[in-house]
Amino acid sequence: MPQNSLYDFANPLRFESIARRVFPFVAGAAVILTAMGVYFALFNSPADYQQGESVRIMYVHVPAAWMALFCYSSMAIASAAGFIWKHPLADVAAKETAPIGAAFTLLALFTGSLWGKPMWGAWWAWDARLTSVLVLFFMYLGYMALWRAIADKARAARLAAILAIVGFVNVPVIKFSVDWWNSLHQPASILRPDGPTIHAAMLTPLFLMIAAYMAIYVALLVASMLNELISRRIARTELAGGAQPATMVEQ
């Protein structure tokens, strides 16, 4: 594999210096947006006429479910970019997105279960969307397991990218599974051709929470990418100080 090591090395360094400056702003935005979103969701929005106060679970649950899909899509796009242009930062972005996305997916499953108990009378229903989000969670785990299983970082990046792109085929299946199979889960109620079917007073906290989740994702991604780049540099430095400086180029 032809690699220009100067290009590979210089670009992540530039990313590091930019990321260090950007991180406080993103992290601050995440804190502020979360605080505002939680305030609106808990205190400044109406209770549902059918679901009562438990509708407030929606403000945690729906953005998490969106982020579960969004993170997987980002991972697949970053993987494709890393696969096509062999850009090391894209590989790192894809790798570091996976655990964040898995956490959002788990949050969506957990809050969905808490919401399902009062609404459906069951913690878990094997309906289409729940099942496919659970499948999505295991797809994240498979992707992370593949990264961990392969010692050579460059090869792991290529193979994991192929897996992410193949798995991405399943994301539309998840999105439209509600329409394909009969289910307990309510159909999509925000992104509809005839406009949203939920009240505007509920949309404000919902969109605030979505923005907050997005900021949390970006902040965590920047931090963990920095972490990964630094730990790779430490590994490189240790190799360089060790007995075999020739392997330095390899990693």
Place this chain on the structure above:
Amino acid sequence: MSGFLAIIARDVTLAFRAGGGALQALSFFALTIILFALAIGPDLSLMSEIAAPVLWAAALLATLISLEQIYRPDREDGSLDMLVETSDILALTAFAKAAAHWITTGLLLTAATPVLALLLNIKGAALGPLLATLLIGTPGLSLIGAFAAALTAALPRAGLLIAIIVIPLYAPILIFGVGAAGAGAAGEPQYGANLALLGASSLFAAVFSPLASAAALRFNLD
């Protein structure tokens, strides 16, 4: 084309020789059915109701355990390098490997299904649709599985990793397969539609799995 058939013939022969995966997969299939039967207990009406789903799940698991055999032995004895070096279109080679795997698992399991279905007290009307769904769905299982095997070809102990990677990707085929088998047994009109979706899943896998496998194989050679 002769190379394509030669790869299939070679892999099928190897699978039936000593140490091959074909009879192991078949035995595993039968043993899974026995486990289910023992777990359910001697309730014949319950058994006939869940016969098709159990057979589908068992076929999926039997396919799964033999996936590691597709590429790993070839990588260990070096013939995988030869295959990759000498093939004009690597995706076609990957397709042949998946086809050979299907002949030695999916086709074999489908052939054994009538006997095992009797053990599960399946209704007469349900057997035909079940066989049709297995025949259409198991090629998809082999193709997707062969992709996971190509992805992990360089790893010494990939069995569990293959399972984690492949089971989520199997979900649509299992859902459509069991759905079609159920609809066919009940004589419902959705039978055709489900069967078509199952066929679409297998064809989709037939297009993308060899391409993705070929890419993965290239990166798994040193």
